Amino acid sequence: MSDVVITVRGEHEARIAPERAVAHLTIRAEGAERGAVVERMAAFSEPVREDLASRTSAGTVVEWTSQRVSVWSERPWSPDGRRLAPVHYATVDFSATFTDFAVLSFWAGEVVEREGVQLGWIEWQLTPETRAAMERDVASGAVGVAVARANAYAGAIGLSTVTPLEIADLGLLTRNDSPAAPRQERMLMAKASFAADGAGAAPTVQLQPEDIVITAAVEARFGAR
Structure with a gap:
């Protein structure tokens, strides 16, 4: 087979x-x-x-x-x-x-x-060092999701052995007219409000930094038997 x-x-x-x-x-x-x-x-x-x-x-x-x-x-x-x-x-x-x-x-x-x-x-x-480490971790996580899905699909049709054949950034294995970036960092702008400490006092800026979101997406092809 x-x-x-x-x-x-x-x-x-x-x-x-x-x-x-x-x-x-x-x-x-x-x-x-x-x-x-x-x-x-x-x-x-x-x-x-x-x-x-x-x-x-x-x-x-x-x-x-x-x-x-x-x-x-x-x-x-x-x-x-x-x-x-x-x-x-x-x-x-x-x-x-x-x-x-x-x-x-x-x-x-x-x-x-x-x-x-x-x-x-x-x-x-983020600092360049932190960003690079996070990108590696997120890319590894995306590959782990792809492997888990392939095993789930294989198990659903009664197959147990899954072998990786190809892996690539999103859009490189399958046609995609609008491919998303393989790794994307969203750096959200500050939310700021102004408040005075007292009468005549200069306003203070109250900053509310948002978390930075780093994403990764991959496509992978496996052989199952």
Whole structure:
């Protein structure tokens, strides 16, 4: 009796608390004179640079970057349809990586009080070492699911010996017009709320990090007899 070929899919996922948080913020200035706007943006940026450099030296910030400086002009329209004088804009983007989320919450509440600063979003991450280990574990789990399914199918038709023939990332063994990624890490954004400690006090940012979900899916082909 020839072997019966069984083709199955295995999926697995794991959730883990984030280890790092990358805060993204933008510093923005606008006005009627281009040179003055650029100078104002630079003046708004300098205290943020100094603060992040100090925190990096102290070890509470892993790394930070300042990039994507943009300067542009727009001519707005008046209510009666006339083009008004140009308005100039200047922005610069910052990102800072924190490992202590309590420090991040305090910093975020402080930085949003600075003139010209807009806090964008918080991106939760794992360290490269943890991510690589989790991906290995999740991929192994997906293979284990595929093996268990193949054995279940074989047992259902009275066969007892299952031999692996092929295993591949999702979509490589069978045609799939929209194949999913073999390993996917979902890094959810921060949920944040603002609360004041008392009258006149600066708001504190209460961060609620979501677990990072890492998934894997494989396809496998087995011979059963």
